Amino acid sequence: MTKENNMHHHNKLLTRLFPLVGLLSLAACGKDEKPKAISPAEVENPVKESELTTVTITADAEKRLGIKTVVVKTDNVQATREVGGEIQAVPGQAVTIVAPVQGTLRGGAGLTAGQRVREGQTLYSLVPLPAERDLLTLNQGTAQARTQLQVAQARLGRAEELLADRAGSVRARDDARADVALAQRALADARARQGAANGNTGGGQALPIKAPLSGVVQRVTVTSGSVVTANTVLVELAALNKVWVRVPLFVGDLRRLGQGQAVTVRPLDGGASRQGRPVEAPLLGATAGTGTADVFFEIDNADEAFRPGERVAVDVTLTGAAGGTGNAAGTAALTIPAAALLYDATGGQWVYVRTAPRQYTRQRVEVQRAVGDQIVISRGVKAGAEVVTDGAAELFGTEFGGSH
Structure with missing residues (x-):
């Protein structure tokens, strides 16, 4: 092959290789340069939450707000369970009050179940009926x-007709009038006895039925106007100087309830606890579906x-381990006063910590x-931090423009 033929063959080979090299170069460039992801939102100069929630006030404002702080400490907190x-x-x-x-x-x-009564209060008046009589x-x-x-009046009418016809005597007419008067008296007495049975005594003697406690x-088993016999149950009363509290407790917690351990009972309206x-x-009740059993506690209720x-x-205060007896065991935990805890509009829980004067x-x-x-805190503050109690709500309002 001549030199000219070699050059022609070399140029033809390069012509075929150049497009392939170009394609490989473009593929390599596409692999290295990925399209940049577009963020739906960008925050410029982001700031930490703690830097947005610091309030600095003057000495006069601190005095006017009456700010007081306490040190967060670790206490030995008893294990408790709040139940209904x-x-x-x-x-x-x-x-039980019965008719005498x-x-x-x-x-x-107006006597109804659930109504409170006082000792000596009159509940009913009972109009007695003669013992030998009944309503029938x-x-x-x-x-x-x-x-x-009616018979006596008919006889009187007949006697008066005979006397008018000169066929009767004046004595017969007078006797008939007397019989009518006696019959009228007997009917009045019968009606009076019937009225007594219906309670229409017209001022007759009635027995007061009073509450013994x-x-x-x-x-309540009877209503006003009822005719009752002796020993009929009228009302049932329950003394309230002491009451029981029925507590459905989880069966697993029964063994953790210390022997003789008292509980704290609180009304739902925020009244004083006892x-x-x-x-x-004995366990008077249990619910298999919820795994609870009823236990009972007694509280003084003289003021009802x-x-x-x-x-x-x-x-309910529980012991540290199942099957334990005696005093309830405690665990170390961080605590703060309830007055230091604040809630925002979404239910978030906050405290104010003094970080500098x-x-x-x-x-x-x-x-x-x-x-x-x-309040037992699981996280958010450390032991030794000073949290605000008095004036915490005022700082919260100051921060969000609610006070000046």
Whole structure:
């Protein structure tokens, strides 16, 4: 092959290779240069939450707001469980009131179950009926007296007609008039006895039925105007000087309930709490579906602040381990006063921490539970930090423009 032929073959080979090299170069460039992702939003100069929630006030403002702080500390907190309870009357403390004699009841129209009554309060008035009479006999007596009067009046009319015809005597007419008067008297007496049976005594003597104790009406079995016999049950009352609290407790917590351990009973409306003493009573009820069993505690209720059927909150203190007895064991936890905890509009939980003189930083916290007037914090603040109690709400308003 000549030199010219070699050059021609070389140029032809390069012509075929150049397009392939170009394609490989473009593929390599496309692999290295990916399209840049477009962000839906961008935040310029992002700032930490703590830098946005620091409030600096003057010494006069700090005094005017009455700011006070406490140091977050680690306390030995008892394990507690808040459960719902129901107030019940103490079994055996109920009184049943019965009618002493047969009679008709008056009064007591507004007496209903759940109503409170005082010792000595008149519940009913009982109009006695004669012991030898009943309602059927009295009705029959009235009908008989009415018939006798009609007969006597007919005889009187006949006697007057005979006297007018000069066929009768004046004496016969007078005797007929006397019989009519006697029949009228008998009918009036029969009607009076029937009226007494219906309670229409016209001022006759009535027996007052009074409450023997102060308590609540459990059951009413009669109404005003009823005719009752002796020993008929009228009302059932329950004493309220002491009441029981029924607490459905999880079966797994029963073994952690210390022997003789009292509980704290709190009304749902935020009233004063009271101590409940355990009652030596069997488990009177259990719910298989929820895995709970009923335990009972007794509280003093001389002022009748609690009433049967009322729902309450019960704080139960538990021991540290299942099967334990005695005092409840405690665990170390960070606590702050309840007054230091704040909530925002979305339910977020915050405290203000003094980070420098007259400088307070709002920090988010996570609450584990409440124990009395203390709040157990799981995270958000550290031991030794100073949190604001008095004036925390005012700082919150100052930060968001609610106060000046």
